[in-house]
Amino acid sequence: MTATDYRFKDLLQQRDFMRFWGTRLFGTAGQQMLLVAIGWQMYDLTGSAWDLGLVGLYQFAPALLLALVAGHVADRFHRGHIVAACLLVQGVVSLLLVLATEGHWAGRGLLLGISVVLGMVRAFQLPAQQALVPMLVPPLMLPRAMAFATGGMQTAIIGGPALGGVIFVAGASAVYGTCTALFVIGCVFIARLRYARVAAPREPVSMRTLLAGVGFIWHRKPVLGAVSLDLFAVLLGGAVALLPIFARDILHTGPWGLGILRSAPAVGALLMSVVLTRWPLDRYVGKRLLIAVGIFGLATVVFGLSHSLWLSAVALAVTGGADMVSVVVRQSLVQLETPDEMRGRVSAVNSVFIGASNQLGEFESGATAALLGPIGATVLGGVGTMVVALLWVRLFPGLATRDRMVAPK
CATH class of the missing domain: 1.20.1250.20 (MFS general substrate transporter like domains)
Known part of the structure; x- marks a missing residue:
């Protein structure tokens, strides 16, 4: 099945x-x-x-x-x-x-x-x-x-x-x-x-047990590749922090336009979630993950170069849809590769990666925009995301060639 x-x-x-x-x-x-x-x-x-x-x-x-x-x-x-x-x-x-x-x-x-x-x-x-x-x-x-x-x-x-x-x-x-x-x-x-809970071994709390999730991810290269790919993609390609600048100074719109831009990625993610619920990812999951991150970067470049509110909104919706593919593949791999007694610690490390990418991504966007301007910063971030996707093919071949979510035994 x-x-x-x-x-x-x-x-x-x-x-x-x-x-x-x-x-x-x-x-x-x-x-x-x-x-x-x-x-x-x-x-x-x-x-x-x-x-x-x-x-x-x-x-x-x-x-x-x-x-x-x-x-x-x-x-x-x-x-x-x-x-x-x-x-x-x-x-x-x-x-x-x-x-x-x-x-x-x-x-x-x-x-x-x-x-x-x-x-x-x-x-x-x-x-x-x-x-x-x-x-x-x-x-x-x-x-x-x-x-x-x-x-x-x-x-x-x-x-x-x-x-x-x-x-x-x-x-x-x-x-x-x-x-x-x-x-x-x-x-x-x-x-x-109600669920069948598997009791974890009552190990004493130590640095070894606290850092077990970090060690687990480090030694599972497909999982490390998926988690780190999301980190760098959001870190480089996140343009959310610059949306007020784009809305006012480039797209020449008001708060209503900013609201459209802010909601566009979530709309794209919601639509993609409907697609993935109806037709779940079953084959070539590694390749599709990398392609989705590449599309995320390309759509970010389009957004950076756009001077049309609606084209910008569509580009942001595409980034949301591509990110949804990344989220589903990453979270599925993390949960399926991890034994239940370690899922909490591994999920905690994953949440740190997500939080760091979002927060540091906003800082990176602001700092780069101060040097290159908002358009230059966004385009550079999108190109950087596409380069990262290509590099990850070489650095994590096990992820790039991963066929199914559940690895064959």
């Missing part, structure tokens, strides 16, 4: 996976709305772009520092309970913000402190959440499940901020109250999750 032998209806009949999908949908929507509301309220209170940057930094730093510990926790304890606890904490944070906003004691210090808490929570939630999927579906159904789960997340990423913006008309406390309800619903879904 192959991945294509499973139908979409078969996936929908996986009840525990669908409960997990509901958790991810409502949880991600709540997170997106919460981040938008915190950022808006911070700027409304201080009027400082620096403080807006601090909100992001205060979330990223604890997530990076706690990643290895969080991966170890995900391998030692019930992953569903970890995700439920993280959602519950976010629900309490949202409720606290309702009270603070209504009581007029929501200030800069509170919002920055809450940003630290959210960063800590995400450090524990992401590895446990990623490591759950292989426990809920058969291995050959995993690529389809990854595509469907990521599609639900992209829907939340698109709809969450938009819904939050509409609700914000009624005030920040209304948004925070809605977030509280979404996190509670997510908790209800995850509380009903």
